Amino acid sequence: MIEVQHLTKHYGDKVAVDDLSFTVEPGVVTGFLGPNGAGKSTTMRMILGLDRPTSGLALVDGKRYVDAPAPLAELGALLEAKSVDKGRTARNHLLALGATVGVNGRRVDEVLDLVGLTDVARQAAGSFSLGMGQRLGIAAALLADPSVLLLDEPVNGLDLDGIQWIRALLGELASEGRTVLLSSHLMSEMQLVADHLLVIGRGRILADSSMADFIATASDDRVQVESPDAARLAELLVGDGVTITSHEAGRLEVSGVGARAIGDTAARAGIALHQLTPAIASLETAYLELTRESVDYVGSVHTEREVA
Amino acid sequence: MTTTTTSPVADGTDPRPAHGGGRHPGAHEAYRLSYARVLRSEWIKLRTLRSTWVGLASVVVVLVGFGLIAAGVSTGSVAPAGGGGGGGPRTQGPLDTVLLGANFGVLLLGIIGCLAGAREYASRMITATVAAVPTRGSVVTAKAVVLTALVLPISLVATLIAFFAGTAVLEAGGATTVALTDAGVLRAVLGTAVWLDVIALLGLALGILLRNTAASIGTLIGGVIILPGIAGALLPSGGQSVLKYLPSTAAESFTQLTPPAGDLSAGAGALVLAAWLVLAIGGAVVAIRQRDV
Numbered sequence: 001m002i003e004v005q006h007l008t009k010h011y012g013d014k015v016a017v018d019d020l021s022f023t024v025e026p027g028v029v030t031g032f033l034g035p036n037g038a039g040k041s042t043t044m045r046m047i048l049g050l051d052r053p054t055s056g057l058a059l060v061d062g063k064r065y066v067d068a069p070a071p072l073a074e075l076g077a078l079l080e081a082k083s084v085d086k087g088r089t090a091r092n093h094l095l096a097l098g099a100t101v102g103v104n105g106r107r108v109d110e111v112l113d114l115v116g117l118t119d120v121a122r123q124a125a126g127s128f129s130l131g132m133g134q135r136l137g138i139a140a141a142l143l144a145d146p147s148v149l150l151l152d153e154p155v156n157g158l159d160l161d162g163i164q165w166i167r168a169l170l171g172e173l174a175s176e177g178r179t180v181l182l183s184s185h186l187m188s189e190m191q192l193v194a195d196h197l198l199v200i201g202r203g204r205i206l207a208d209s210s211m212a213d214f215i216a217t218a219s220d221d222r223v224q225v226e227s228p229d230a231a232r233l234a235e236l237l238v239g240d241g242v243t244i245t246s247h248e249a250g251r252l253e254v255s256g257v258g259a260r261a262i263g264d265t266a267a268r269a270g271i272a273l274h275q276l277t278p279a280i281a282s283l284e285t286a287y288l289e290l291t292r293e294s295v296d297y298v299g300s301v302h303t304e305r306e307v308a
Numbered sequence: 309m310t311t312t313t314t315s316p317v318a319d320g321t322d323p324r325p326a327h328g329g330g331r332h333p334g335a336h337e338a339y340r341l342s343y344a345r346v347l348r349s350e351w352i353k354l355r356t357l358r359s360t361w362v363g364l365a366s367v368v369v370v371l372v373g374f375g376l377i378a379a380g381v382s383t384g385s386v387a388p389a390g391g392g393g394g395g396g397p398r399t400q401g402p403l404d405t406v407l408l409g410a411n412f413g414v415l416l417l418g419i420i421g422c423l424a425g426a427r428e429y430a431s432r433m434i435t436a437t438v439a440a441v442p443t444r445g446s447v448v449t450a451k452a453v454v455l456t457a458l459v460l461p462i463s464l465v466a467t468l469i470a471f472f473a474g475t476a477v478l479e480a481g482g483a484t485t486v487a488l489t490d491a492g493v494l495r496a497v498l499g500t501a502v503w504l505d506v507i508a509l510l511g512l513a514l515g516i517l518l519r520n521t522a523a524s525i526g527t528l529i530g531g532v533i534i535l536p537g538i539a540g541a542l543l544p545s546g547g548q549s550v551l552k553y554l555p556s557t558a559a560e561s562f563t564q565l566t567p568p569a570g571d572l573s574a575g576a577g578a579l580v581l582a583a584w585l586v587l588a589i590g591g592a593v594v595a596i597r598q599r600d601v
Contacts, residue, residue, distance in 0.1 A: 049442040050435060051600040066442040073339035075439075083435040085357070085427065092356040099349035100440040101339040140436060144339050 001026050001179050002047055002148060007056035009042050009203075016042045018203035019056070024181045024196075026147070029174045031194030031211070032183040035291055039203040040183045041079070044150050048077050060148055070101045076141030077150040082133055086126025090117055090136050093125055098143045107143070115139040116165075130157030138166070149173060151182040155189055167193050191215075191283040201291050211283070218286035223259045225252040226275035233271050237262060250274075343446055350450040354424065354458060363420040364458065367413050367504070368466040374409030375470035376477055383481025402485045403496060403565045406474025407467065410500045410563070414507050415529065417459060421508035422524040424455055425515020425592070438601045445593040448516055452509055452589055463504035471497050492565050495574060499562035506585055507532065510555065513588035517595050532556050555584045 002024035009017040017039040024030045034040050045051040047058040049065045060068065060075050068074040084093055094108045112121045115135040120128070125136060134157045141149055154170075155163050170193055174180045181198075184190050190197075197214045199207040207214055227233050230250045237244060242256035254262060259278045266273050354360055382405050428434040441447050471488070478485045488494050510532060514524040536554050543551065551557055552572050561567045561577025572580060 045600075048439050050438060068341075068442065070339040070341055071442050072440050077439050079439075080432050080435050083432040085353075085431045085433045087358060088353070088356050092352060096349050096352040096356065097436055097440050099352055100345050101341055102345055103339065 003059040005057045007058055008054045010054045015203055022198055022208050024179055026179040027177050028195040029170050029180045029193055030196040031190045032181055032198050034200040038200045044152055072101045072144035073146055075148045076146035078137040078141045078154055079152050084125040089122050090125050091121040097140055101144050103144050111139045111142050131162055134158055148179040187284040206290050215281050215283055215286050218281035222253055222255045222279040224277040225254055227273050229271045233266055236265050346441055346446045346450045351454045354454050364462050367416050370412045371409040371466040371470045375406045375474035378405045378408040379474040379477035383483045402478055406471050407500055413504050417504050417508040418511045418528045419525050421511025422515040425512040426521040426524050429519040430521055444596045448593045448596055456505055459508045460505040464501040467497055467501045496565050503559040503563050510588050513592040516592040553580055
């Protein structure tokens with residue numbers, strides 16, 4: 001379990017993390033989301049004791065990580081993928097790290113096998129691809145069988161095999177009762193793997209809820225309708241609180257009326273429907289709605305939004 | 309896919325109860341951070357880098373090789389390039405001649421030390437290290453201990469080989485030599501080996517303090533090797549009383565058979581150098597504990 005209490009970090013005048021409080025429960029995968037610069041990495045670094053909080057407290061299984069009697073066995077972390085000496089082999093890298101708590105060579109080989117690096121275990125880490133480096137970082141995190149895992153962008157650089165592998169791995173680690181906190185920019189990936197969500201923006205908590213509840217907040221009731229007689233159907237649907245948009249002939253995007261009502265209206269008027277699809281709210285839409293206000297860096301290319 | 313089944317510890321035995329799916333408190337009795345384990349970790353790091361061995365091998369080559377060449381030159385058996393026959397550096401005694409390589413060895417070991425300290429900052433390995441040892445201070449002292457464990461014996465052996473081999477060349481050439489049993493010779497030979505180790509440790513501390521390989525090498529060479537010479541020329545005559553407390557001047561008091569007039573006594577010099585060492589390593593410990601990584 002990770003408990004963060006009133007955690008605050010200032011870098012000069014800039015407030016990176018602002019009075020953050022949350023709890024990450026064991027047994028589930030918790031996703032950590034937020035725009036670039038929202039303070040995710042800083043928060044993770046403070047939990048791990050790499051950065052000193054300006055004020056507040058981060059506890060790992062009830063104590064500060066600095067006070068852990070067996071640090072690597074308490075918390076395994078993947079923060080900077082390339083925090084490896086390029087001149088050292090993967091196996092020696094893990095041996096050196098593991099030695100701090102008494103992890104032996106047999107366990108190192110076991111973890112190398114688990115992440116699929118056995119064949120390159122005796123190659124210099126500097127020769128590794130991004131994905132292999134990522135696997136080595138995950139191996140380091142799992143080395144001493146920790147009860148808490150902190151993974152910053154673990155799928156970064158992994159191929160499809162790797163992504164499916166880590167998805168299964170994270171689920172299994174959580175089901176074993178471990179605490180798993182991971183950040184990712186890939187919303188679709190996060191939606192598949194996380195059970196719980198923490199969303200932060202500008203160093204503050206924006207949301208702390210289950211994945212299902214969070215997506216439900218997106219309240220997306222748009223329905224895609226395709227009909228050869230779209231114009232007549234639109235006339236019939238017009239009413240209070242109903243918005244109808246059409247980007248091309250024969251297609252409507254309707255909100256304010258449910259799919260069932262649209263279908264019934266069409267049936268009564270004898271209008272054929274070729275498609276009637278309620279938009280499924282996704283993590284991405286929910287997330288975008290929530291963080292629109294708190295994005296630090298806005299790109300110059302705007303996605304076209306519906307014209308009412 | 310299985311994540312973890314058993315996790316036996318380094319000691320061979322496996323006192324840890326096998327655990328199934330659920331986690332329970334005390335699942336990790338066998339895994340514990342200890343100073344001995346931090347030492348082991350740092351030893352693995354040091355010995356698994358090729359640069360460590362290449363660097364130390366060059367120290368041996370330089371110490372022994374330069375000693376032999378200098379001895380050969382001074383007896384005239386090796387003619388200096390473009391030189392007018394034998395002769396060579398007449399100003400220095402036989403001990404200075406056979407230990408000539410130590411001047412370059414100091415440079416090399418200083419660099420090896422800086423690399424040992426700053427290398428993890430360059431690779432960002434320091435993040436993983438500090439995550440594994442969040443108390444941090446022991447990382448610095450463990451690095452110092454394992455570096456000494458490797459450097460001191462090698463320096464000692466190389467210095468002794470340089471002494472005996474160089475002396476043999478001098479003897480063969482009929483030049484004056486000194487024996488280990490002569491007054492001060494053993495102290496100077498051992499002192500040279502210790503100074504070689506201390507310079508590596510000062511480099512290590514600077515590397516950690518400055519977190520940058522080039523900056524720490526520059527500072528070490530500038531501050532410890534070049535500054536005393538320049539300052540001696542620039543400072544008014546009274547400045548000499550300050551200069552003798554600089555690390556390299558303090559080291560002279562016990563590495564030289566006849567230290568320059570005005571230097572500290574050998575014992576005082578050793579104490580001053582030890583103080584520098586404590587200050588540097590202590591500073592590195594404080595810095596690594598205070599700073600964000």
